Amino acid sequence: MNTYLHSLRRRRGKRLAHTYAQQHTGDQRVAVIGLGRFGSSLAGELMRRGWEVLGVDEDERLVQRHSETLTHVAVADCTDIEVLRQLGVHEFPSVVVAIGTDIEASILVTSNLLDDSVPNIWAKAISRQHGKILERLGAHHVVLPEHEMGERVAHLVTGRMLDFIEFDDDYALVKTVAPEVATGVPLGVSAVRTKHGVTVVGIKRPGQDFTHATAETVVAPGDVIIVTGRTEAVEAFTELS
Structure with missing residues (x-):
């Protein structure tokens, strides 16, 4: 530790x-x-x-x-x-x-x-x-740094997040395994931003590098995604099944 x-x-x-x-x-x-x-x-x-x-x-x-x-x-x-x-x-x-x-x-x-x-x-x-x-x-x-590190570790320990960075004005950037609600259809169709108040900005498939996400990107189960939005919104999104 x-x-x-x-x-x-x-x-x-x-x-x-x-x-x-x-x-x-x-x-x-x-x-x-x-x-x-x-x-x-x-x-x-x-x-x-x-x-x-x-x-x-x-x-x-x-x-x-x-x-x-x-x-x-x-x-x-x-x-x-x-x-x-x-x-x-x-x-x-x-x-x-x-x-x-x-x-x-x-x-x-x-x-x-x-x-x-x-x-x-x-x-x-x-x-x-x-x-x-x-x-x-x-x-x-x-x-x-110590306080922010404590918050970050708490998010990683208690949730599905792989990484967590919080900025000013209650805004966060999160790396997480894609929840089911964001998979199987293009991001523009799943309407993640409208329904959950977050934006998927990057995606990484097993064995591949990170790439930018667009409205046409189809997220597959097991993909790792980068999500941004209000801290409360991204926390709730990463806990979805």
């Missing part, structure tokens, strides 16, 4: 790195403060995508571990605004505050970055309350 949870943390870091990289195609520099599992996964993925990454942590062992994989590393206490300035963190277009369980440090670092007018701050929260505080401070993006 620990290996599986670690894998999910790593995948969450990769997903955030992918989102971050898509949104920022100009100055490809980022500072990651906190090199725990989440921060190191994020930093490593951004490096893989060709970004220049400064990794910072108070723990000398963590910094040493990543000294050969990141562009720059430093051992430093970033709750001190002067230390941040000496490292030149305020000159980076974007900074990720990936500090783990030390909420006070997370808040202080985020506040320091805001005082120095860093234009794009991503901050990790370990609870909804922590997230609300970061939002009120003015952090531009707040992520709750």
